[in-house]
Amino acid sequence: MTLLSDSEIQTKLGELVSWEVRGKELQRTFEFANFVQAIDFVNRLVEPAESAGHHPDLSVSYNKVTVSLTTHDEGGLTAKDFDLARIISAL
Amino acid sequence: MTLLSDSEIQTKLGELVSWEVRGKELQRTFEFANFVQAIDFVNRLVEPAESAGHHPDLSVSYNKVTVSLTTHDEGGLTAKDFDLARIISAL
Numbered sequence: 687m688t689l690l691s692d693s694e695i696q697t698k699l700g701e702l703v704s705w706e707v708r709g710k711e712l713q714r715t716f717e718f719a720n721f722v723q724a725i726d727f728v729n730r731l732v733e734p735a736e737s738a739g740h741h742p743d744l745s746v747s748y749n750k751v752t753v754s755l756t757t758h759d760e761g762g763l764t765a766k767d768f769d770l771a772r773i774i775s776a777l
Numbered sequence: 778m779t780l781l782s783d784s785e786i787q788t789k790l791g792e793l794v795s796w797e798v799r800g801k802e803l804q805r806t807f808e809f810a811n812f813v814q815a816i817d818f819v820n821r822l823v824e825p826a827e828s829a830g831h832h833p834d835l836s837v838s839y840n841k842v843t844v845s846l847t848t849h850d851e852g853g854l855t856a857k858d859f860d861l862a863r864i865i866s867a868l
Contacts, residue, residue: 721832727821728837732816741812744837746819 687757687764689764698768705771710762712755712771724751730777738770778848778855789859791826796862801853802834803846803862815842829861 690698695707705714718724724746731753735741743754752776755767781789786797786798796805809815815837822844836843844865846858 706813721826722823725819728816732813735812743839744835746835746837747801748832748834 687760687766689757689760689762690764690768695763698765701776702768702771702775706774707763708754710756712763712767713752714771714775716765717751718749718751720749721746724749727751727777731738731774734770738766738773740766740770742770742774778857780848780851781855781859784827786854789804791855793862793866796866797856799845801847803818803854803858804843805862805866806841806843809840809842810838812837817856818842818868822865825861825864825868826862829857829864831857833861833865 699705699707705712707713716727718727728744728746731742731744740755740757745752745754755771756762757764757766758766790803807818808837809818813827819835819837819842822833824837831846831848834845836845838849844848846862847853848855848857
């Protein structure tokens with residue numbers, strides 16, 4: 687995995703809906719009807735995260751889940767982050 | 778529910794292990810072997826949170842889960858937060 691350049695990041699970001707880049711993280715907040723449904727979503731993340739060997743940081747506040755992706759080993763965003771974002775968007 | 782005074786907070790905090798008060802939140806970070814076990818813990822929280830009608834904010838970073846409790850309606854810490862902290866500690 688190699689770090690993406692700013693222009694690569696902008697291109698890949700354009701292929702995603704509702705994600706944004708904040709510093710070295712790719713972030714999106716998903717909103718659900720309630721806490722139970724928010725946690726259901728968290729559970730659906732587990733299999734793809736484990737398969738990719740790549741684990742988003744998650745922040746849950748009642749019915750909202752913020753997913754933050756970055757490639758810690760590289761110190762920034764790589765294709766791995768965008769690949770997992772695409773999968774998570776489709777959950 | 779009424780807001781706890783500082784001395785009530787200190788007394789109740791003394792009855793808990795490894796929790797700390799940060800601003801208006803009661804917080805503890807739980808550490809697990811990996812992401813899957815961290816999410817298992819998140820799942821174990823759901824039933825007690827739903828039963829109490831009280832939902833902690835959660836922050837998951839790979840094998841760590843930070844649980845933050847506060848009573849938003851009262852704008853600070855109440856007995857409800859300490860009651861749920863005690864239950865979560867025993868999960």
